Amino acid sequence: MSDFEASTPLARDGRAPNVFREGGWTPMRQYSETEEVDFAIVGTGAGGGTLAARLAEKGFSVVAFDAGPFFRPLEDFASDEESQSKLYWLDERIVDGADPLVMGGNNSGKCVGGSTVHFAMVSLRFRPEHFKARTLLGYGADWPVDWREMWGYYDQVERALSISGPLSYPWGPARPAYPYRPHPMNACAQAMAVGCEHMGMKWAPMPLATVSAPRGESPPCVQRGFCRFGCSTNAKQSALVVWIPRALKAGAEVRDLAMVGRVELGSGGQVTGLHYHREGAWRFQKAKNVVVAGYAIETPRLLLNSACPDAPDGLANSSGLVGKYLMTQPNQGVFGRTKEESRWYKGPPILCVSEHWNYCDDKNFPGGYTLMSQGPMPQEWVNIQVGARKLWGSDLRHAMLDYNHMVGMKVVGEGLPSVHNSVTLADEVDQYGLRIPRITYSWTEGDKALIAHSMDQMQGCLEGANATDIFRQEQDTNHLNGTARMGDDPRTSVVNPDGRTWDHPNLWVCDGSTFPTTGGVNPSLTIQAMALRTADRIEALAARGEL
Amino acid sequence: MRDRYPDYDVADKRATPSWNDATRTALDQRLAVHPGPRFLDAAAFATLQALCGRILPQGERTHPVPLAAYVDEKLWLDKRAGFRNAELPPLREAWQRGLAALEAEAQRAYGRGFAALDPASQDALVGRMAAGGLHDPAWGDMPCALFFAERVMAEIPRAYYAHPSAWNEIGFGGPASPRGYVRLDFDKRDPWEAAEAQPGREAEARKANSRVGR
Numbered sequence: 211m212s213d214f215e216a217s218t219p220l221a222r223d224g225r226a227p228n229v230f231r232e233g234g235w236t237p238m239r240q241y242s243e244t245e246e247v248d249f250a251i252v253g254t255g256a257g258g259g260t261l262a263a264r265l266a267e268k269g270f271s272v273v274a275f276d277a278g279p280f281f282r283p284l285e286d287f288a289s290d291e292e293s294q295s296k297l298y299w300l301d302e303r304i305v306d307g308a309d310p311l312v313m314g315g316n317n318s319g320k321c322v323g324g325s326t327v328h329f330a331m332v333s334l335r336f337r338p339e340h341f342k343a344r345t346l347l348g349y350g351a352d353w354p355v356d357w358r359e360m361w362g363y364y365d366q367v368e369r370a371l372s373i374s375g376p377l378s379y380p381w382g383p384a385r386p387a388y389p390y391r392p393h394p395m396n397a398c399a400q401a402m403a404v405g406c407e408h409m410g411m412k413w414a415p416m417p418l419a420t421v422s423a424p425r426g427e428s429p430p431c432v433q434r435g436f437c438r439f440g441c442s443t444n445a446k447q448s449a450l451v452v453w454i455p456r457a458l459k460a461g462a463e464v465r466d467l468a469m470v471g472r473v474e475l476g477s478g479g480q481v482t483g484l485h486y487h488r489e490g491a492w493r494f495q496k497a498k499n500v501v502v503a504g505y506a507i508e509t510p511r512l513l514l515n516s517a518c519p520d521a522p523d524g525l526a527n528s529s530g531l532v533g534k535y536l537m538t539q540p541n542q543g544v545f546g547r548t549k550e551e552s553r554w555y556k557g558p559p560i561l562c563v564s565e566h567w568n569y570c571d572d573k574n575f576p577g578g579y580t581l582m583s584q585g586p587m588p589q590e591w592v593n594i595q596v597g598a599r600k601l602w603g604s605d606l607r608h609a610m611l612d613y614n615h616m617v618g619m620k621v622v623g624e625g626l627p628s629v630h631n632s633v634t635l636a637d638e639v640d641q642y643g644l645r646i647p648r649i650t651y652s653w654t655e656g657d658k659a660l661i662a663h664s665m666d667q668m669q670g671c672l673e674g675a676n677a678t679d680i681f682r683q684e685q686d687t688n689h690l691n692g693t694a695r696m697g698d699d700p701r702t703s704v705v706n707p708d709g710r711t712w713d714h715p716n717l718w719v720c721d722g723s724t725f726p727t728t729g730g731v732n733p734s735l736t737i738q739a740m741a742l743r744t745a746d747r748i749e750a751l752a753a754r755g756e757l
Numbered sequence: 758m759r760d761r762y763p764d765y766d767v768a769d770k771r772a773t774p775s776w777n778d779a780t781r782t783a784l785d786q787r788l789a790v791h792p793g794p795r796f797l798d799a800a801a802f803a804t805l806q807a808l809c810g811r812i813l814p815q816g817e818r819t820h821p822v823p824l825a826a827y828v829d830e831k832l833w834l835d836k837r838a839g840f841r842n843a844e845l846p847p848l849r850e851a852w853q854r855g856l857a858a859l860e861a862e863a864q865r866a867y868g869r870g871f872a873a874l875d876p877a878s879q880d881a882l883v884g885r886m887a888a889g890g891l892h893d894p895a896w897g898d899m900p901c902a903l904f905f906a907e908r909v910m911a912e913i914p915r916a917y918y919a920h921p922s923a924w925n926e927i928g929f930g931g932p933a934s935p936r937g938y939v940r941l942d943f944d945k946r947d948p949w950e951a952a953e954a955q956p957g958r959e960a961e962a963r964k965a966n967s968r969v970g971r
Contacts, residue, residue, distance in 0.1 A: 286779060289932030292919040293783035299839055306843035314839025396941035432937025435930075442777060442934040550943040551953060555930055557941050588918040588929050596910045600887070602812050603880065606914065611761055613927040614953065648843070 219467045219488060220280045221322075226458055229451050230427040230444060232285040239461045243495050247271045250484055250497035252470045252512060255324020256737040257721030258503030259449030259457065264745035266460035270752075273463045273495060275486055277508075278320035280466035281327070281450070287442035291589040294439035297321050297328045301646070303507065304636045308652035309685070311538055315438075317690050318507065322466050323450025325505065326734060328438050330560050331419040331446060332622075333373045334731035335364045337382060337568045337578060340624070343727050349576035349656065350627055351726035354698045354707040355743070361385070363739035368417075370738075371447040372425045375417030381565040390422045393431060397552040399562035399583040401617040401675040406581075408674025409667065411566040416582060418558055419447040419734070433557040435585060471644050473500050473516040473525055473717065481525070481717045487642050499757070501709075501718040506536060506690035509723040510633045511647045513694070526694070526711035526719075531704050533633040535692040537625045537728045538651065540661045542686055543584060543594065544668035545618035546677025553614050559585035567667065568730040575659035577624030578730030581668060584618040591616075598683035617677055621664035622688065624730040626656045633693050651687075689733050691725035708747040709740070716757075720744050764963045765951040767924045767931035769970030774936035775949055784932070787919065793829035796849070800870075801856045802829060807872040808859065811879050812913045822923065827916035828852070842907055844900055855904040858895035859886065865893060928953055 220227050221238060228234030241247050248270040251258045262274040279296075281287065288294060299318035305311050319325035338357035343350040365386055368375075375388030392415035395403065399415070406413040420431045420441065431445040444451050454464060468488040476482035483496040502509045510533035514524035524532050560582045568578035586594065592610060595601050601609055630652065635645040653661070665682050672680050697703025700712035705724050711717045720741050722733050729736065751757050768784075770776055776784075794802035802825060809824035837848050845851050862882055863871035871879060885891050886909075889902035896904075917923050924931045928951035930938070940947050952965035 287934070288779040288783040289775075289777065289934040290780055290783045290919075292787070292915070293779075300837055301839065302837055302847065303840045304843050305840050310842055312840065318839060394941055397943040397945075400943065432933075432935060433939070433941065434933035434935075434937035436933065442779070443937075548943070551946070552943060553930070553946070553950065556938040588924065588927065589915050592914040592918045593911075596914055597906075602883070602887070602910065602914075604814050607813060607926075610918070610923075610927050613929060614951075649840070 217467065219465065221464045221466045226464055227280050227282045229282055229455065230284070232282065234282070236455070236458055238458050238463055240463050241271060241273055243493060246496040246498050247273050248497070249499045249501055250495050251275065251501045251503055252484065253324060253503035253505065253508070253721065254322050254454060254464060255319060255449055255503065255505065255721070256326050256734045257505070257741050258501065259323060259326070259453040260738045260741035261501060261503065261720045261745055262462045263453040263456040263460065264742060265748065266457050266462035268745065268749045271461070272457065273465060273497070274457065275465050275468040275470050276322045276324070277469040278322065278467065280322040280464065281440070283440060283442050283444050283450070287440040289434065289436050289442060291439050291587050297440055301640050302638070303646055304638070304648040305651070306648065307631070307650040311649055311651045311687055313649065317688055318505070322454060322464060323448045326448040327440055327450050329448070329734055330438055331558060332560055332582065332732040333368065333371065333417045333419045333735045334563070334565070334580065335382070335385070336360070336729040336731060336736055340568070340578065340727065340729045347571070347576070351695070353726050354696060359743070360736070360739055363742045364735060366742055367735055367738045371419045371452060372421050373417050373419055374422035376414040380412040380414050381569045388417055393418060393420070393422050393558060393561060395561045396554065396557040396585065397550070398554040398585055398617045401548065401552070401677065402562040402581070402583040402619055402671060405671025405675040406564050409670045411564050413562055413564045416560050416563040420445045420558055421447065431558065435555045435557055435559065436587065437558050439587070469642050470512060471515065471642055473502070473512065475516070475518050475520055475525060475714070479714050481714050499716045499718060501720050503719070503721040505721050506693045506723040507633055507647050507649060509719060509721055510693040511635065514635050515644055521713070526704050526713045526717060528713050529701055529704060531695060531702070533693050534629050535627040535695050536631040536633055536649070536651065536690065537627050537692040537725070538687040539625050539689045539728055540579070540621055540623035540657060540664070541688040542661055542665055543618055543620040543683040544665055544672055544680060545594070545616055545683065546672040546680035547612055547615050548617055548677055549615070551614050552617050554585040554616060555587060557585065565730070567664070573663065575663055576656040577626060577660050579621050579623035579660060579664050580731050581619055581621055581664070581671070584620055588613065594683050597685070599681055617672065617675065619668045619671060621661070621668065622730070622732055623657070623660050623664060624728050626654045627692055627727060628654050689722070689728070691722045691728045691733055694719045694723040695726045696724040697726065708751070709744045718744070761953055762925060762928040762951040762962065762966060763954050763959055765925050765928065765966040765969065767921050767929070770931065770949060773949065773970055775934070776932045777934045780932040780934060784921065790823060790826045790830055792823065793826040796829050796832040797853070797856070800860070801853060803872045804856045804860050804870070805829070807879060808856070808883070808909065809913055811876065811883050812909065813917045818922070822917055822920045824913055824916050828912055831912065838911065842903055844898070844903055845907060846899060851899065851904060851908050854895070854897060854899055855908060858891070858893055858901065861893045861895040862891050
């Protein structure tokens with residue numbers, strides 16, 4: 211392990227870091243490795259963190275593992291892009307395919323709280339019809355859940371995170387008012403609003419998981435703009451500051467810097483616990499149930515790396531679909547210059563939304579998409595400049611001088627599921643001796659049509675906002691989904707609607723990898739809503755003796 | 758290059774509520790970077806320095822941002838990006854091979870080392886690398902354009918724009934915790950942000966920029 215990685219766990223000896231106090235601690239219940247806990251959860255992000263809190267609150271014994279460190283934002287987070295790369299999953303992964311994915315900070319967290327520690331806080335609901343895209347809209351796949359049930363769980367998550375959003379939301383069925391008032395829109399968001407008006411699209415302030423007024427020990431957002439590099443004030447409602455403290459209070463144990471390498475399969479198709487690496491040694495935790503919540507790369511990697519004589523192709527893989535139907539979301543952008551100073555580094559990076567093309571079906575491509583304003587920090591911005599415009603040398607330095615005069619938009623699109631996009635195991639091993647993932651991705655023709663349409667729309671918006679020197683970022687991606695898809699049929703899915711694997715009744719998946727489709731919005735709210743649903747289903751099954 | 762933000766120094770804010778302790782520590786470490794090389798050998802480091810000088814020329818600077826030192830530090834730590842294209846070898850090997858190949862290309866084309874070439878010849882080789890036009894056996898199976906896009910251009914520009922000198926140049930507010938910002942509208946500047954000099958009104962900007970640390 212390299213020097214830049216933390217190596218000493220903090221959650222131990224009956225206490226865990228108190229994320230709201232510099233140097234502070236909070237009591238933590240602990241379980242012995244020989245005690246068969248009700249649930250061992252792998253991952254503490256939007257899926258695992260949420261589920262750990264809810265299962266512990268329902269009275270189950272829970273140990274949650276995370277491969278990364280346990281940070282206290284107030285003392286550990288700098289206002290600095292480069293040093294905050296400590297939040298990312300930087301272990302090696304191989305990418306290939308016609309459109310190889312960009313990993314690392316783009317989509318992968320490695321710390322307690324997972325990617326929610328560095329996500330952009332965009333908190334949107336799926337369009338109801340997107341849960342039945344195959345039946346109602348003719349593409350992708352159907353979710354085996356009803357949108358009205360999901361709507362109820364969205365209500366719960368929005369309250370749990372005190373989402374700050376507009377007074378009324380312009381798209382979709384009626385929903386309750388957002389708990390907190392919207393954040394003010396910065397210059398770039400205002401430019402997008404003007405552009406949307408020009409194009410005949412509605413817009414709204416973005417619903418965000420950072421508080422606009424005090425909540426508990428979270429102060430209101432101060433608009434510092436470094437949200438994607440960790441919130442140093444705790445205004446952001448990440449899993450680290452929302453679900454993890456709830457989990458600890460309810461009696462869950464969190465093990466930081468604990469890399470799970472293999473889930474153990476016992477007799478009768480039941481799993482018996484998991485092998486994890488902590489403080490220089492491999493250990494084993496017994497558990498009645500194991501929940502894999504490592505997100506769309508690490509979840510299939512763990513299931514595949516857990517192959518054994520009784521499951522030679524990996525756990526939960528009788529369908530052959532573990533690692534298949536990997537989806538990302540198109541995240542192309544269009545940028546332009548304004549005469550006025552925009553200083554787009556101020557405020558949360560995304561402050562304006564248009565879901566017009568999620569709700570309009572008069573279009574020539576499958577899927578939907580959301581448009582949103584942008585606010586990149588300098589390293590992010592130079593990355594866009596060199597990637598999209600191929601600039602280097604003094605041309606690059608000159609182009610970067612316009613940083614304070616830029617505006618821009620990005621799409622978050624519904625990437626289509628394809629069985630050819632996948633996570634498999636490479637022969638190379640990592641620092642734990644575990645085979646690393648190989649991530650294969652190519653856009654489908656439908657994706658390409660969606661991308662082309664969205665870029666024309668964004669270009670129109672920026673022209674309508676009187677931006678000049680407009681350019682397009684033709685290739686970018688963000689969130690991941692799929693690789694352990696849920697369904698009604700064991701032959702065509704990995705887990706059932708409860709997240710329970712078809713093959714092993716006490717092995718579960720709770721994260722974005724169960725998504726049959728991505729929807730046209732950022733996935734974190736839906737991952738958390740599904741985790742709440744899974745917790746309720748587990749409670750109901752336990753009450754009936756069916757766990 | 759015209760100084761858009763004259764006398765703006767983001768470090769003036771070091772003792773203000775815009776910088777917390779974690780930020781001060783991070784920036785101190787950045788500015789105290791080991792001059793290198795610790796990972797690359799002297800010849801490869803010289804090639805890297807020359808390459809950095811073409812990716813982000815800093816001829817006007819008395820104290821240029823030590824870009825090669827940052828790349829060498831990353832290699833020394835083996836701090837990877839979290840992914841690599843299947844056609845590339847791991848981080849350290851990619852850089853060692855890529856720099857050796859660039860050197861071989863310089864010898865082949867001009868009979869001199871890359872670092873000894875004039876800027877125009879260096880740029881010509883960089884341009885050919887970017888376009889996939891270099892094929893010396895020293896590249897092995899690593900496509901030169903991929904090395905350029907995924908290593909050179911992923912790492913050198915990021916190192917430059919992580920440095921306070923670059924933030925001063927582009928008028929970035931820099932660290933902002935815990936104070937953050939107040940004025941979010943077009944053409945609105947908080948007193949602790951860089952002031953852009955309008956032509957003929959440089960003195961006004963200088964005055965405003967001298968006050969960002971108050």
